Amino acid sequence: MTDPDHDIEQALAALRPLAPGLAVTARLACELDAPASRRGAIIAWSAGLASAAAALVAAFIFLGGVVESEAPHYQLVRVEQSRPDVQFFRPVQMDDGSFARPVRVRWQDTTRWEDARSNTRLINYRPNDQLTLLPLETN
Amino acid sequence: MHDAHSGQDWRAWFAEHGARLRLIARQWTRCEADADDVLQEAFVRFWKHQRHLPGNPNALVVTSVRRAALDLLRRGDRRAAREKVVGDDMDTVTWFEPETDPRLAALADSLKLLPAEQREVVVLKVWGGLTFDEIGEQLSISPNTAASRWRYAMEALRKHITARTHD
Numbered sequence: 001m002t003d004p005d006h007d008i009e010q011a012l013a014a015l016r017p018l019a020p021g022l023a024v025t026a027r028l029a030c031e032l033d034a035p036a037s038r039r040g041a042i043i044a045w046s047a048g049l050a051s052a053a054a055a056l057v058a059a060f061i062f063l064g065g066v067v068e069s070e071a072p073h074y075q076l077v078r079v080e081q082s083r084p085d086v087q088f089f090r091p092v093q094m095d096d097g098s099f100a101r102p103v104r105v106r107w108q109d110t111t112r113w114e115d116a117r118s119n120t121r122l123i124n125y126r127p128n129d130q131l132t133l134l135p136l137e138t139n
Numbered sequence: 140m141h142d143a144h145s146g147q148d149w150r151a152w153f154a155e156h157g158a159r160l161r162l163i164a165r166q167w168t169r170c171e172a173d174a175d176d177v178l179q180e181a182f183v184r185f186w187k188h189q190r191h192l193p194g195n196p197n198a199l200v201v202t203s204v205r206r207a208a209l210d211l212l213r214r215g216d217r218r219a220a221r222e223k224v225v226g227d228d229m230d231t232v233t234w235f236e237p238e239t240d241p242r243l244a245a246l247a248d249s250l251k252l253l254p255a256e257q258r259e260v261v262v263l264k265v266w267g268g269l270t271f272d273e274i275g276e277q278l279s280i281s282p283n284t285a286a287s288r289w290r291y292a293m294e295a296l297r298k299h300i301t302a303r304t305h306d
Binding site: 015027 | 149150153157158159160161162165170171172175178179182183186233234235236238242243246247250261264265266289290293296297
């Protein structure tokens with residue numbers, strides 16, 4: 001006799017989850033490839049040294065002495081358009097006596113750029129909302 | 140610090156386990172982009188702070204994924220309106236590679252119909268490779284509750300796919 005739960009579990013295990021996107025893999029590769037010496041130096045900072053360094057950095061920024069680093073180079077990594085949300089309203093009568101049905105369509109566009117070197121991202125999120133009238137034919 | 144996995148190629152490890160980890164992240168997030176962000180953050184956190192620890196890294200990475208997902212949810216208040224909309228893709232975006240076997244395709248669809256508390260137990264057990272004890276620790280529930288949710292989920296999945304295959 002077979003265990004039905006076991007059958008379902010076996011079938012679930014046969015499903016193949018989607019792999020992470022290329023952008024994730026690329027960003028992880030950047031993290032894992034970062035120079036070990038830099039990571040080691042960061043980890044090795046004691047609390048006292050860290051606070052002293054932070055105070056120095058704060059003073060430097062306050063005095064305007066910070067040197068502008070190289071500008072990030074953003075690359076487009078994702079463009080998404082959400083599923084539209086469509087609402088139909090009751091038909092209305094137009095000035096010329098004809099009928100039309102108002103329809104409201106809402107969706108979002110999201111565009112994302114990333115700079116792998118500085119690990120920063122720009123996200124442009126734009127909601128869209130359009131109201132249109134669909135002419136109705138009456139007999 | 141002694142590195143218990145000094146010979147481990149973490150890139151290869153991620154290549155092998157990335158897909159199932161992303162599924163775990165996906166079921167705790169509202170959209171594909173958030174799942175990618177959570178996965179990246181979780182794996183980097185693990186790799187920086189916990190990869191030296193002895194034992195199987197799997198449970199540590201899964202814990203890291205859950206923490207990153209919860210952090211994202213906490214930060215999410217200011218994007219609530221956006222998430223309300225993109226959250227709708229839970230029903231429409233596939234989590235799996237396309238299946239030609241209709242029973243497997245039905246099962247993939249049915250998984251998304253489960254209540255979230257049952258689905259997370261299923262995902263953690265099947266793709267997280269966790270025991271009920273470990274799932275209980277992850278979700279702050281007892282192992283018995285985890286096992287009970289699993290049984291309900293199996294029953295629901297069986298009903299869903301039976302109904303689908305008889306349509």
